[in-house]
Amino acid sequence: MTATADAEAAANELTPLADYLGSVLRRLRALPPLDLDLTQAYGNVLAEDVVAPHAFPAFDQAAVDGYAARWEDISGGARGPSYVPAPSGTPGGRTIRLNVVGDLGAASWRPVRLTPGSCFSVAAGAPLPVAADVVVPVEWTDQGMAAVEIFRTPKRGYGVRRAGEELPAGTLLARAGTYVTPALVAVFAATGIGHVVVRPSPRVVIVATGDELVDVGRGSQPGQVVDANSHALTAAAAEVGALAYRVGICDDDPEGLRGLLEDQTLRADLIITTGGTGTGPGDMVRRILSRREGGRAGPVTFTDVALYPGTALGFGTVGAEEVPVVCLPGDPGAALIGFEVLARPAIQLLAGAEPVFRPSVRAHLLETVSSPGGLREFRPAHVAERRGGGYTVQPLSGGPFTLSGLAEANGLLVLGERVTTAAAGSTVDVLLLDRRR
Incomplete structure (x- = not known):
């Protein structure tokens, strides 16, 4: 037999x-869970929910290099700034000139305030002056040092990241059972977390x-x-x-x-x-x-x-x-x-990971296969996404015992105990293998 x-x-x-x-x-x-330094937590599974103790960003800051200004000074809503002829080909036919009253970098810490008709030169990540609600990108200006001419007007709020805009304090960052990824390490660190409780x-x-x-x-x-x-x-x-x-x-x-x-x-x-x-x-x-x-x-x-x-x-x-x-x-x-x-x-x-089983999809079978009755068969297969949506699955030659098929497979075709024949065109279950290719 x-x-x-x-x-x-x-x-x-x-x-x-x-x-x-x-x-x-x-x-x-x-x-049992243990408390790990954040630098050691990658690849482990969280044993507890993690909540942000602090907001991210922690303060109002510039998102791009440019000039922090009041939007009403550059939009034409106020007449304090000087309007000058624009260079040839500039949309709108005029520029706006503002006085540059200082420079702010990412390490700046003293609070400063804008007055009408003025701006600060800022680097990405720098704290915003009080009253600033727009950052004009450097490439939209003449890059002036004492005074700057603005050739293009951004929308209000452009180039600005407000405190807590992305992650307010108290935000649930990750639930228990979540794998700690490099990106999640960055989120934890940015919100002030130095230790997490994980399953080893x-x-x-x-x-x-x-x-x-x-x-x-x-x-x-x-x-x-x-x-x-x-x-x-x-x-x-x-x-x-x-x-x-x-x-x-x-x-x-x-x-x-x-x-x-x-x-x-x-x-x-x-x-x-x-x-x-x-x-x-x-x-x-x-x-x-x-x-x-x-x-x-x-x-x-x-x-x-x-x-x-x-x-x-x-x-x-x-x-x-x-x-x-x-x-x-x-x-x-x-x-x-x-x-x-x-x-x-x-x-x-x-x-402590959830779920414990690999993800699965329903796929369109490309080839008729037979399977022993009464047994749940796992057969090496290649699964692909269809252009119009959904998946197709191609059983690999040799059946489930072949090492070469397992080496090539990115999925396992699952045929239930009652299945003796699965016809081409039928819909079947496929476990997705997380091969790195």
Whole structure:
């Protein structure tokens, strides 16, 4: 029988994926919050709402280099300023001359006031003189020093940024569960915030298991398989924002595996293993971690889930600290799909991020595909925006097990348990992968 036929035959005995995910994620809690200096907060998730303690801008200021003036002096509403003939080709046929009574830079701090017919030369970011309600850009003038001639009249308020115009004091800047981005760091700093309360980035340890595994830098041969999984899963955990540590390869030795996991609980918030989750003669991880001792169930429960590829998944806790452990299949494609389905949401939940699942869209399927009945399939695909709106999705060749398809994919086509065939032109769900390209 083919792998697809085997999956269909066993589908009735499998746990629905949604039920399994719900049971696992309900057992996890976000990591305790900590107070971090703003310079260290990037990439973490806020544990509390953040409110602006001060306004931004903090004072009335010039938005452009130019001349701060009273709009009535340059608009013709008052006759105090001098009107002089404009240079040839100037709109309106006349200019306005104002006396320049001083210069203001970004470091100026003494309050000054405008009088009728006068202006200040100002740099962008400089505090505005009292009574100024417009800044004439330098390029609209003759750039005079003692007196300036204005060739073009801006609208009232042009070039002016009022105090609190962008962010008044008391504004909700970000809600709990929001990732701290570089732009958000700038907003916090500009409004007077030096510390924020965040969830720490989860420390995730990745372990590959199997006597057959050898490290990278060579080709596979009979009896030896290059360990691609631990490298790939370490990268995947780092992509989510975790502090990822690759331990490397652990042989199928019961005491060695138990000892390794016990050691890693000292530095891990989550442990991910790959390999040995099935029921075959070489699947030691399942035997070791699910073994009953003293009448008690093993620390990890292995469940056959209605998932394609890779139905066998494990979850539990290890060590005195009860560190969560996720056990993924050994096939590289199934391991990466298992990470997306189970480990990634677990990391997001520990980090306090919302939502824990990747964003999804509904897309127009470009090619007819078949899927094993009774299983929820995740297939590598390329999703694109349509010119008229919406999305299209093209399944990539080779199906869900192919590493080359996963490497090219920017989305995962999701086919439900009741779907055996999805026709071209139908609408399907697609998870969006945040690949940086």
